[in-house]
Amino acid sequence: xxxxxxxxxxxxxxxxxxxxxxxxxxxxxxxxxxxxxxxxxxxxxxxxxxxxxxxxxxxxxxxxxxxxxxxxxxxxxxxxxxxxxxxxxxxxxxxxxxxxxxxxxxxxxxxxxxxxxxxxxxxxxxxxxxxxxxxxxxxxxxxxxxxxxxxxxxxxxxxxxxxxxxxxxx
Amino acid sequence: xxxxxxxxxxxxxxxxxxxxxxxxxxxxxxxxxxxxxxxxxxxxxxxxxxxxxxxxxxxxxxxxxxxxxxxxxxxxxxxxxxxxxxxxxxxxxxxxxxxxxxxxxxxxxxxxxxxxxxxxxxxxxxxxxxxxxxxxxxxxxxxxxxx
Numbered sequence: 001x002x003x004x005x006x007x008x009x010x011x012x013x014x015x016x017x018x019x020x021x022x023x024x025x026x027x028x029x030x031x032x033x034x035x036x037x038x039x040x041x042x043x044x045x046x047x048x049x050x051x052x053x054x055x056x057x058x059x060x061x062x063x064x065x066x067x068x069x070x071x072x073x074x075x076x077x078x079x080x081x082x083x084x085x086x087x088x089x090x091x092x093x094x095x096x097x098x099x100x101x102x103x104x105x106x107x108x109x110x111x112x113x114x115x116x117x118x119x120x121x122x123x124x125x126x127x128x129x130x131x132x133x134x135x136x137x138x139x140x141x142x143x144x145x146x147x148x149x150x151x152x153x154x155x156x157x158x159x160x161x162x163x164x165x166x167x168x169x170x
Numbered sequence: 171x172x173x174x175x176x177x178x179x180x181x182x183x184x185x186x187x188x189x190x191x192x193x194x195x196x197x198x199x200x201x202x203x204x205x206x207x208x209x210x211x212x213x214x215x216x217x218x219x220x221x222x223x224x225x226x227x228x229x230x231x232x233x234x235x236x237x238x239x240x241x242x243x244x245x246x247x248x249x250x251x252x253x254x255x256x257x258x259x260x261x262x263x264x265x266x267x268x269x270x271x272x273x274x275x276x277x278x279x280x281x282x283x284x285x286x287x288x289x290x291x292x293x294x295x296x297x298x299x300x301x302x303x304x305x306x307x308x309x310x311x312x313x314x315x316x317x
Contacts, residue, residue, distance in 0.1 A: 014232055022227060028215075029224035031208050034190055051188045054225065058188075064226040068182035068211075071221040075179075082267070082274075093307065100309030110307040111238065118240075118271065118301060153269065161264035162256045162275070 014062065017045060021053055029066070072106075077127045079134040081154040083141065084120035086113075091148055092122060098144065099124055104137050119151060131156065171219065174202060178210055179220065180316060235282045237304040239289065240271040241296070248272070251296045260288045271301065 014022070020043050030038045036054070040047035057063045072080070087095050092110050099122070100108030107125040124141065128134040134154065142149050171179075177200055187195050194204040214220045229236045243251045248266075255275060256264055264275035279285050289300045 022225075022232070025225050026227060027224070028222055029186070031193075031212050031215075031223075033193060033204060033208070035192065036188065037190065047190075054188050057225075060231065062228055062231045064228050065184075066186040066188070066225045067184065067223070068179055068186075068214075068220050069222040069226065070179055070183065071218050074218045096307060096309035108309040109305045110309075111303040111305060114301045114303075117242075118303075123238075123303075155267040155269045155274075157265040157274075158268050159266035161252050161266055161273070162261055163263050 014057075017049075018053055018057060018062075020045070021050060021057075025054075072127055076129060079128040079130045079132070079156075081126045081128075081131070081134040081138065081156050083124045083126050083138050083152060083154045085122040085124065085141075085145065085149060086119045086151040087122050087145060087148045088150070089121065095145060095148055096122060099141055102137075102141070104128065120153070126154070174200070174206075175210060175214060175219070178207065179214065182211075182223070229278055233280070235277075235279050235285050237277050237285050237302055239275055239277060239303060240301045241273040241292075241298050242271050243273050243296075243298060247296075251298065254295050255292055258288055258292065260284065 021039065024039050024043060029035045032038050034047075036051050037047045039045075040050045043050070054063065054066070058066070096108055096110060099105060104127055105124055106127055107123070109123045110121055111123050113119055113121050126134050126137050126141070128137055134156075138152070138154055142152065181196065181200060186192055189195060191204065193207050197204045197207040200207065211220070211223055215223060241251070241255075252264065252266075252273065255261055255273065258277075260277050260279050262276045262278045264273065266272060267274050277285055277288055279288065285302075285304075289302055293300050
């Protein structure tokens with residue numbers, strides 16, 4: 001189980017060396033036989049120290065994981081809907097864990113309502129081959145939530161206005 | 171994509187070792203060679219099937235702040251407002267969505283205070299309200315995209 005309240009998280013402090021390692025790796029890991037040694041040479045930091053720090057950052061959750069991030073659109077998941085749900089606050093923890101564990105859900109977050117404009121408190125990103133498949137899956141979520149679903153919508157993106165990704169600057 | 175490409179994508183979504191020859195270690199598990207794995211990864215990145223390969227960092231735990239924000243922009247003003255919003259370097263992604271709240275963007279900053287400042291600046295520049303929707307809980311994520 002992995003869940004947390006972001007505003008009560010202890011703010012993990014990274015030092016100047018961690019920061020250098022983050023900047024050197026945030027665009028990707030080198031595709032060479034000894035990638036951590038290459039970073040070590042670039043930064044002038046001992047290779048074992050680079051590996052120890054990466055390991056520590058992973059333990060602390062500063063690194064979620066090291067691995068491949070598929071471009072889901074290129075892989076054929078052309079339907080990507082942001083489904084938003086109004087569920088009872090007192091049940092959101094239990095419901096969120098249940099919905100977040102579904103294999104077609106990539107993000108599942110509680111966010112604040114803005115009444116009366118925005119009554120939704122649960123955001124669930126749903127992926128499928130096309131919009132119809134997304135709607136089918138949203139129907140499944142609706143059945144799972146049963147009487148706890150007090151209203152929902154699905155928002156599809158119609159245009160990418162900006163996409164630079166998250167980067168910390170040197 | 172052949173069977174090896176699919177296996178590489180599926181396996182490497184689960185994690186990657188931290189050791190002297192990590193590609194060799196993964197290649198052994200997959201029954202291929204270190205150089206083949208490296209070449210395939212390069213190809214998958216070049217072809218855009220992978221958008222990235224490496225550590226995924228958690229912005230808030232590095233001391234930064236992240237939020238999702240939405241705006242309701244009349245169609246005739248949309249492009250002008252979009253330019254104003256995108257001109258802030260703190261705006262990482264911005265999507266048009268088919269809803270009354272039709273502009274949705276992610277703000278990434280060094281601090282919580284900076285989030286509030288950028289939102290105030292956008293509201294002043296555009297004359298439209300920003301609905302700030304920071305994440306309050308993140309629930310367990312089961313998804314791996316099967317290749």
